[in-house]
Amino acid sequence: MPRPLIAVTDSPFPSLDPARAALARVDPELRVAKSASADDVLAVARDADAILVTYAKLPAELLRQLTRCKAIGRFGLGVDNIDVKAAAELGITVTYVPDYCMHEVSDHAMALLLALARKVPLSNTLVQGGRWEMPAVVPIHRLAGRVLGLVGFGNIPRALAPKAKAFGLRVVTHDPYMSPDALAAAGVEGVSLDRLLEISDFVSVHAPLSPATRGLFNADVFAKMKKGAVLINTARGPLVDEEALVAALDKGQLGGAALDVVTTEPLAKDSKLLGRDNVILTPHTAFYSVEALVELQTKCAADVARVLSGEPPVYPVKPS
Numbered sequence: 001m002p003r004p005l006i007a008v009t010d011s012p013f014p015s016l017d018p019a020r021a022a023l024a025r026v027d028p029e030l031r032v033a034k035s036a037s038a039d040d041v042l043a044v045a046r047d048a049d050a051i052l053v054t055y056a057k058l059p060a061e062l063l064r065q066l067t068r069c070k071a072i073g074r075f076g077l078g079v080d081n082i083d084v085k086a087a088a089e090l091g092i093t094v095t096y097v098p099d100y101c102m103h104e105v106s107d108h109a110m111a112l113l114l115a116l117a118r119k120v121p122l123s124n125t126l127v128q129g130g131r132w133e134m135p136a137v138v139p140i141h142r143l144a145g146r147v148l149g150l151v152g153f154g155n156i157p158r159a160l161a162p163k164a165k166a167f168g169l170r171v172v173t174h175d176p177y178m179s180p181d182a183l184a185a186a187g188v189e190g191v192s193l194d195r196l197l198e199i200s201d202f203v204s205v206h207a208p209l210s211p212a213t214r215g216l217f218n219a220d221v222f223a224k225m226k227k228g229a230v231l232i233n234t235a236r237g238p239l240v241d242e243e244a245l246v247a248a249l250d251k252g253q254l255g256g257a258a259l260d261v262v263t264t265e266p267l268a269k270d271s272k273l274l275g276r277d278n279v280i281l282t283p284h285t286a287f288y289s290v291e292a293l294v295e296l297q298t299k300c301a302a303d304v305a306r307v308l309s310g311e312p313p314v315y316p317v318k319p320s
C-alpha cells in the first residue's frame, strides 16, 4: 500500500505523539493545516486518505471537494462540526470517541457538587482575605440522605451515580430514552422530570444539546425545582437559559449553580453569573486530564488506521 496521507485540520493538543503511535501501523505522512479555515483545511485535506479533526468545520461543500478521503476521525465525542450524512453519501467513514472522559467529567461534576455543598470556594475566599470564622458559611447541610437528580443517564452520569452514592446521596434520574429495567440494573430510580425537579437537592445536567433540549432549563423548570436546590451543568451551556438562571439565583429560588459550560464560551466579562458566592464556574475543562487526552488521541487514530487497513472501526458514527 502506498504511504497514506493524513490531514490534521486543527489540534489543541500539546503534541500528536499518541496519535502518531496509534497510526504507525499504516506509516502515514501527517500534514497539519495552517489554520482551521476551509481554504487551509482543503490545502492539506483535498488529496488526503483520511482526516483528523477537532473543532474545524467539515460541511458538505468541503467534503465534496475531497478526492480520496476514506475516514474522518473526530478527536472528541460531539460530531456537530461534521456533515455526517454527506460523509456517508460520499462513502467516508466518520469515527468519534464517545467514552474517553467519563472518569473526568463525572469526577468534575462530583467536585462541583461537593465544593458547592461544603461552600469550599467561599470559605477559601474568606480565609485568603484574613477572615477565620464560621458564621459566614452558615448554613451547611449534611450531604448524606439528600437527593441528586441526574437529567440524562448516558455514559457520564452512569459513572457519576456510584460516586454520589458513596457520599450517601440518593440518586434519581430522568432519561426518556432509557427503559426502567436498564435504570434499575444500574441501581438508580427512574422518575419523571417534574418529580426529579420536585425532590432533588442537586440537579446535574447530562443531556445532549439538540433542538429539543436547547433551553431545557428555563424559568418554568427553575420554578418547579425545590427551593434552594443547586444546578450543576457539565453538559452543554445552551441547555440552560442563563437569564432565567440569574433570575432564579437572585430570587433565592436556586441556592447555587456550578457550570463548566456556558451558552457563549468564553464567558462574557460582564456576565451576571460572575462575582457570586454561590456560583462556581470552570472553563469547559471537565473532560481534561493528561490520561484522557492520550486515550482520546489513541482511540481516534487507531480507528482511522483500522479504516485505512480495510477493517471495521470500533467507534463509527451512524448518520441519524
Ligand SMILES: NC(=O)c1ccc[n+]([C@@H]2O[C@H](COP(=O)([O-])OP(=O)(O)OC[C@H]3O[C@@H](n4cnc5c(N)ncnc54)[C@H](O)[C@@H]3O)[C@@H](O)[C@H]2O)c1
Residues within 6 Å of the ligand: 077, 078, 098, 101, 105, 151, 152, 153, 154, 155, 156, 157, 174, 175, 176, 177, 178, 206, 207, 208, 209, 212, 213, 234, 235, 236, 260, 261, 284, 285, 286, 287, 288
Ligand atoms: N464539559 C465537558 O468537558 C464535556 C465532556 C464530555 C461530554 N460533555 C457533555 O456531557 C453530556 C453527556 O455526555 P454522555 O457521554 O453521558 O452522553 P451519552 O451520549 O452517553 O448519553 C446522553 C443521554 O442523554 C439522554 N437524553 C437525550 N435527550 C434527553 C432529554 N431530553 N432529557 C434527558 N435525557 C436525555 C439519552 O437518552 C442518553 O442516554 C453531553 O451533553 C456532552 O456533550 C461535556
